[in-house]
Amino acid sequence: MVNNNKIINDPVHGFINIPSGLIQEIIEHPYFQRLRDIKQLGMTNLVYPGATHSRLIHAIGAMHLMKEAIVTLRSKGVDIDSSEEEASMCAMLLHDIGHGPFSHTLEHNILRGISHEEISLAMMRQINKEKEGRLEKTIQIFEDGYPKHFLHQLVSSQLDVDRLDYLRRDSFFSGVAEGMIGHERIIKMLNVHDNSLVVEEKGIYSVEKFLISRRLMYWQVYLHKTVIAAEQLLIQILIRASELVNNSVDLPGSPAIIYFMKNTFSREDLNNKALLDKFALLDDNDFISAIKQWQSCDDKILSSLCRDLTMRRLPKIVLSSEPVDYEGSDGSGYLVRSGEVLNSGYDIKGEYIGILSKDGIVRNIYDISDMLSAKAFSQVTKKYFLCTAKS
Amino acid sequence: MVNNNKIINDPVHGFINIPSGLIQEIIEHPYFQRLRDIKQLGMTNLVYPGATHSRLIHAIGAMHLMKEAIVTLRSKGVDIDSSEEEASMCAMLLHDIGHGPFSHTLEHNILRGISHEEISLAMMRQINKEKEGRLEKTIQIFEDGYPKHFLHQLVSSQLDVDRLDYLRRDSFFSGVAEGMIGHERIIKMLNVHDNSLVVEEKGIYSVEKFLISRRLMYWQVYLHKTVIAAEQLLIQILIRASELVNNSVDLPGSPAIIYFMKNTFSREDLNNKALLDKFALLDDNDFISAIKQWQSCDDKILSSLCRDLTMRRLPKIVLSSEPVDYEGSDGSGYLVRSGEVLNSGYDIKGEYIGILSKDGIVRNIYDISDMLSAKAFSQVTKKYFLCTAKS
Amino acid sequence: MVNNNKIINDPVHGFINIPSGLIQEIIEHPYFQRLRDIKQLGMTNLVYPGATHSRLIHAIGAMHLMKEAIVTLRSKGVDIDSSEEEASMCAMLLHDIGHGPFSHTLEHNILRGISHEEISLAMMRQINKEKEGRLEKTIQIFEDGYPKHFLHQLVSSQLDVDRLDYLRRDSFFSGVAEGMIGHERIIKMLNVHDNSLVVEEKGIYSVEKFLISRRLMYWQVYLHKTVIAAEQLLIQILIRASELVNNSVDLPGSPAIIYFMKNTFSREDLNNKALLDKFALLDDNDFISAIKQWQSCDDKILSSLCRDLTMRRLPKIVLSSEPVDYEGSDGSGYLVRSGEVLNSGYDIKGEYIGILSKDGIVRNIYDISDMLSAKAFSQVTKKYFLCTAKS
Amino acid sequence: MVNNNKIINDPVHGFINIPSGLIQEIIEHPYFQRLRDIKQLGMTNLVYPGATHSRLIHAIGAMHLMKEAIVTLRSKGVDIDSSEEEASMCAMLLHDIGHGPFSHTLEHNILRGISHEEISLAMMRQINKEKEGRLEKTIQIFEDGYPKHFLHQLVSSQLDVDRLDYLRRDSFFSGVAEGMIGHERIIKMLNVHDNSLVVEEKGIYSVEKFLISRRLMYWQVYLHKTVIAAEQLLIQILIRASELVNNSVDLPGSPAIIYFMKNTFSREDLNNKALLDKFALLDDNDFISAIKQWQSCDDKILSSLCRDLTMRRLPKIVLSSEPVDYEGSDGSGYLVRSGEVLNSGYDIKGEYIGILSKDGIVRNIYDISDMLSAKAFSQVTKKYFLCTAKS
Numbered sequence A, B, C, D: 001m002v003n004n005n006k007i008i009n010d011p012v013h014g015f016i017n018i019p020s021g022l023i024q025e026i027i028e029h030p031y032f033q034r035l036r037d038i039k040q041l042g043m044t045n046l047v048y049p050g051a052t053h054s055r056l057i058h059a060i061g062a063m064h065l066m067k068e069a070i071v072t073l074r075s076k077g078v079d080i081d082s083s084e085e086e087a088s089m090c091a092m093l094l095h096d097i098g099h100g101p102f103s104h105t106l107e108h109n110i111l112r113g114i115s116h117e118e119i120s121l122a123m124m125r126q127i128n129k130e131k132e133g134r135l136e137k138t139i140q141i142f143e144d145g146y147p148k149h150f151l152h153q154l155v156s157s158q159l160d161v162d163r164l165d166y167l168r169r170d171s172f173f174s175g176v177a178e179g180m181i182g183h184e185r186i187i188k189m190l191n192v193h194d195n196s197l198v199v200e201e202k203g204i205y206s207v208e209k210f211l212i213s214r215r216l217m218y219w220q221v222y223l224h225k226t227v228i229a230a231e232q233l234l235i236q237i238l239i240r241a242s243e244l245v246n247n248s249v250d251l252p253g254s255p256a257i258i259y260f261m262k263n264t265f266s267r268e269d270l271n272n273k274a275l276l277d278k279f280a281l282l283d284d285n286d287f288i289s290a291i292k293q294w295q296s297c298d299d300k301i302l303s304s305l306c307r308d309l310t311m312r313r314l315p316k317i318v319l320s321s322e323p324v325d326y327e328g329s330d331g332s333g334y335l336v337r338s339g340e341v342l343n344s345g346y347d348i349k350g351e352y353i354g355i356l357s358k359d360g361i362v363r364n365i366y367d368i369s370d371m372l373s374a375k376a377f378s379q380v381t382k383k384y385f386l387c388t389a390k391s
Helices: A022-028 A030-037 A042-046 A055-075 A082-094 A103-110 A116-130 A136-142 A149-155 A161-174 A183-188 A201-222 A225-246 A255-262 A267-271 A273-279 A284-294 A300-310 A374-378 B022-028 B030-037 B042-046 B055-075 B082-094 B103-110 B116-130 B136-143 B149-155 B161-174 B183-189 B201-222 B225-246 B255-262 B267-271 B273-279 B284-294 B300-310 B374-378 C022-028 C030-037 C042-046 C055-075 C082-094 C103-110 C116-130 C136-143 C149-155 C161-174 C183-189 C201-222 C225-246 C255-262 C267-271 C273-279 C284-294 C300-310 C374-378 D022-028 D030-037 D042-046 D055-075 D082-094 D103-110 D116-130 D136-142 D149-155 D161-174 D183-189 D201-222 D225-246 D255-262 D267-271 D273-279 D284-294 D300-310 D374-378
Strands: A006-010 A014-018 A190-193 A196-200 A316-320 A336-343 A354-356 A362-364 A381-388 B006-010 B014-018 B190-193 B196-200 B316-320 B337-343 B354-356 B362-364 B381-388 C006-010 C014-018 C190-193 C196-200 C316-320 C336-343 C354-356 C362-364 C381-388 D006-010 D014-018 D190-193 D196-200 D316-320 D336-343 D354-356 D362-364 D381-388
Touching: A006 A055, A014 A022, A014 A055, A014 C183, A022 A030, A022 A082, A030 A055, A030 A116, A042 A103, A042 A225, A055 A082, A055 A149, A055 A161, A055 A183, A055 A190, A082 A116, A082 A136, A082 A149, A103 A225, A116 A136, A116 A267, A116 A273, A136 A149, A149 A161, A149 A196, A161 A183, A161 A201, A183 A190, A183 A201, A183 C014, A190 A354, A196 A201, A201 A354, A201 B201, A225 A255, A225 A284, A225 A300, A225 A316, A225 A381, A255 A273, A255 A284, A267 A273, A284 A300, A284 D284, B006 B055, B014 B022, B014 B055, B014 D183, B022 B030, B022 B082, B030 B055, B030 B116, B042 B103, B042 B225, B055 B082, B055 B149, B055 B161, B055 B183, B055 B190, B082 B116, B082 B136, B082 B149, B103 B225, B116 B136, B116 B267, B116 B273, B136 B149, B149 B161, B149 B196, B161 B183, B161 B201, B183 B190, B183 B196, B183 B201, B183 D014, B190 B354, B196 B201, B201 B354, B225 B255, B225 B284, B225 B300, B225 B316, B225 B381, B255 B273, B255 B284, B267 B273, B284 B300, B284 C284, C006 C055, C014 C022, C014 C055, C022 C030, C022 C082, C030 C055, C030 C116, C042 C103, C042 C225, C055 C082, C055 C149, C055 C161, C055 C183, C055 C190, C082 C116, C082 C136, C082 C149, C103 C225, C116 C136, C116 C267, C116 C273, C136 C149, C149 C161, C149 C196, C161 C183, C161 C201, C183 C190, C183 C196, C183 C201, C190 C354, C196 C201, C201 C354, C201 D201, C225 C255, C225 C284, C225 C300, C225 C316, C225 C381, C255 C273, C255 C284, C267 C273, C284 C300, D006 D055, D014 D022, D014 D055, D022 D030, D022 D082, D030 D055, D030 D116, D042 D103, D042 D225, D055 D082, D055 D149, D055 D161, D055 D183, D055 D190, D082 D116, D082 D136, D082 D149, D103 D225, D116 D136, D116 D267, D116 D273, D136 D149, D149 D161, D149 D196, D161 D183, D161 D201, D183 D190, D183 D196, D183 D201, D190 D354, D196 D201, D201 D354, D225 D255, D225 D284, D225 D300, D225 D316, D225 D381, D255 D273, D255 D284, D267 D273, D284 D300
Parallel strands: A196 A354, B196 B354, C196 C354, D196 D354
Antiparallel strands: A006 A014, A190 A196, A316 A381, A336 A381, A354 A362, B006 B014, B190 B196, B316 B381, B337 B381, B354 B362, C006 C014, C190 C196, C316 C381, C336 C381, C354 C362, D006 D014, D190 D196, D316 D381, D336 D381, D354 D362
């Protein structure tokens, strides 16, 4: 019998089946393939040099966990048909498709005021057109418009397979053991109750551990001081380069990066295939390559900033739990910045993580955990930073 | 050059060097070798069948982590000479030497009222005699009588290398990913301040994770309901067998097990080499072998209890956070028991885990963690159980 | 929906599903549960102290790989119905059920002249009676009497899931990285051709690696000199103890061990449930417990041999590739023995491992591997040893 | 005490100490930092998407294994002083410093006829000048001019720490378990005899496994058909782009990539700091960014080739063990190429891997291995390929 499935070797999850049909078609799509050249963790490899993994492998890993979750739910009698399975898996492949390079840093600098979620949705709609509507169900699940709400929760909620994959994966590649979670166990404990995703009672400790691991990964990896410093420097570089470009200075750089520095867009533009195609040309290489070249440009400020980043002469970062007074400049206007970073933890206002007891009652984990502090739950931890030139 | 070091292959830590001299002599001692036949986790393999690892490999692993900790501390300028290194490593080899088979279950049934710590110390003193005083420093460190207090803390405190090894190891062999801790990172963050062991500030998240992992391992592994049920059954078997033996019933069993069921001892007896030697003959095999044989003894109660354990017809356990009223019997007097289990977590009254800030101040992790709940810290979690016959 | 499947946490393969029905019943059977107290690698933990894993967890792991293999074959269009799946999985659970304690050492000393395969089959037939014939298909597959020959090959051949599990598992627990094989990849490459199991062409390197890893595990672990020495000592102990028992000396020991030392059996006795039940009472504990007690028995030879084993004063082993001349005694008759060990590698006379090329032709790996030596293939490596008292 | 060592978290080896002084200075040097943007395995991530690790982390990992090897050798009485230790570690950091982007593919297309080893040496000499001669000993060890020959062998021989790191690392990131080697064990078995590096006898199986794993990694990863196809396409792109550039066509691209396409160099030019600095500006980003832009250039051939690579429409590769007849063109001159790939295995003509027996004799592993085929040893496996346009 002919078997057109493909297999991908993932160091994190082992062999991953790639079923033929729509899933393979999406993986072949240029919008998806560009994720190969976008690092999942941006400049984090400055601190954790193993963390060079791409958004592409994360998307495939998350798709794999979706499949695992569906197998578990079916074994417990939850009805999920094969078209729903495919649509949910496609939703995982595409959930981050709208991320640009260094997305968490540059989100508001490339397509100003437009979030990556909006771009993801626009790209899905564009692919859907090309595929003659075969992504309808995927989009419904992504947008929470599909009757089986729990499928949306698997894609996007406080305990979705996105988070299960990225914590495990970022931990694997960075070498930070603190992020190891029992994702296999959590998936085995999933169930559906009243059309909502729940975790069976004996999985509660694994969920607590998941929440804590996530938090630790934030402080230790995602919000590492050196990473924040590099990101701040990158933002300053982009701001300065944009100023120059918009003042008719002729900077070297790929057509794509120059285009997005020169133009501003509105939400409506996202309906424009040509714009999406242009956006899809942007990846990490455009930025790194441009910054290397700008080291020797005529503008003293830009060249100096770019040399600092390349040589890793990063600004000094002071983190504090109190807002930083100083908002200003050291004269140049580029070398002092303050800001804040959030480690949002568990959001008590949003849709909660439900724990299903043996007697069939679902409770918010917030109400029944005796390990996690109220503070850990109820409050966003915000840290303020002041970022100044190195010496 | 001749090199008499030996190497042991440990699946958890890799190759472990066993320096020649005192350390090898202790490992060869019969008191130590008996740990080979005592499972670290007693009957836990009924639930987690991979968890058959011995106390011997844990003791060697803990010795290895002690060496790693000493290497780290020295690299930070802490003065530890080679005799202190050897003594600290010996203390780790011997810290659990007094454990009997199924120790957590039977501690108060074999040598009534004498803790395994007391037996450990007695055995150390006996070996010290045989080695003509070469274990003096080891015993001082173990008893906290040595001037360098931090060496004792590495052996026994709320963040000692014993815990670092057993959490990692029990997680490895049971397959419970929740117990994975970043023990390498914690060790790298250790330092000494005012003669006390501290963790450098940027290790705080790893310590939080360690505390939580420990707690999760308690609920998920050490205090697993099925394990408690089997332990309760084992206790009942021992009580009944002791009654019979002390009523002159002739039960089969190794001389050692019969001896300890027939006799009672006081603390003073621990000075008696002959008793220690007898105790050193006891291991898991004596108990499992006896229970198999008692299945067909004449006493209906004992044979029935032993068959239940062998066939894994375990009593029913109900855990609750409220004390269980019922204390009594179902007529037979053997099949209903209540009791409690503790998950002690972080002890806020004991010697705290100190976090050393960059400005040189040491703070209790209890005061500065914003993740762990006060409850998680301040309160022992006690659960009560009622244990009744299966049907 | 009620779901009576169980899940076992295996540190090697992760979560293993235990389907309800026959599979769970077999696992609960006393013949199977006894494997919990029989170490897969006998006395190997003297050298590799982590290697204390039981035959029980290996049997369950092998059953899991059988399931994985079936899933792969089905995805390639091979027809395997659910009763065949269950029967194949049961065959893996039971394939080693007839092993006694220290089986490779004592096979010919406990039930003389009867192999563990014969006992396995007898036990399967006994369980089949108890289960009213529900194991018929299992036995057919095990005995190669079932039309789908490839199912038998999965159970027992030169590339069966038994070997895939034990190499991976023994490597994991011993810490010997050399035994790591790509078992996942090999399973993904399995296919069926002309009713025979084959490996697809691009799996050839993994098969070569598997053959080499197996060989390395033999020299490094299974046939480690110290392990052979301890086994030879154990054999001498059993021989001496049997002599005494059969000369009416009253040795301590469990009824089961004494019974098998006193009596001789023929193949016909295997039809006798009572004998099988007795055999099923024997496990590692009987031997270790007896040996400890025999240390202080009156017979000087036996007590001395037992003390040697307990204190790990092992005989000296000289391995050579030439037969050892000396066959005799040093006067006591017990302290010099010669013998041989085999590392059989790939058997070129038996059923070969077939490699399926893209054009549909199956070739013997022996004919197409350009890496492995003819010697590695064509010749059993035999080593001779001379085992003398330590002095 | 102040401790200026740094620690890097490596997912493969764990925490790696970076001693202060020369080692840290080299890591900070721009020549070294550029390795961060050069993937160790070039385009292999097209097949194994996890394999995005950089040459930088490999160099650091190899330095770490050098340290481990030195610790082992010292423990066996080999005299290595601290300056030799530092020099050997620096040699590992710098051993691959001359690799350009996609080095194995483009080596002969960027600096024609100059090998990466020559560039490495030139860069070392340049850094040595900047560091006022502090790299003398490093260069001597690298060039095998230092009296302690075994240090050179650790850097570069058939069993050097370079290979130990890259096999383990490439296996880790690609997820190909076949490449797992027991590098820890091999290092523990190293010794020095007559000023040469040898492996102690009981490490022979690990060395056999190492040779086989290396070979398997070649066929399964390094010479994977899809990777060869992509590399062939990349070569064609570079050839065509160079033709255009040298015919005064104005192609977009970073100054560095254009410069190296336009100019030819001789060995003497390597003494020129300015050239080395230019070369050090080249990394993966320049190529990927250029190829993206060339997709829309005016030259039909170049734009088509670039679109093929971006869309992964790779040429068809036929591998055969016979030379491929056809050398020509399909009319365009760009779409048919033949060539060969080598899997060189163990080189019997070069300096052999010596195995040290207990009686102090060193033998070539070739003469004493009974597992590996003569062919595996004596013969380079060469495969020929024909590479044609996809459709």
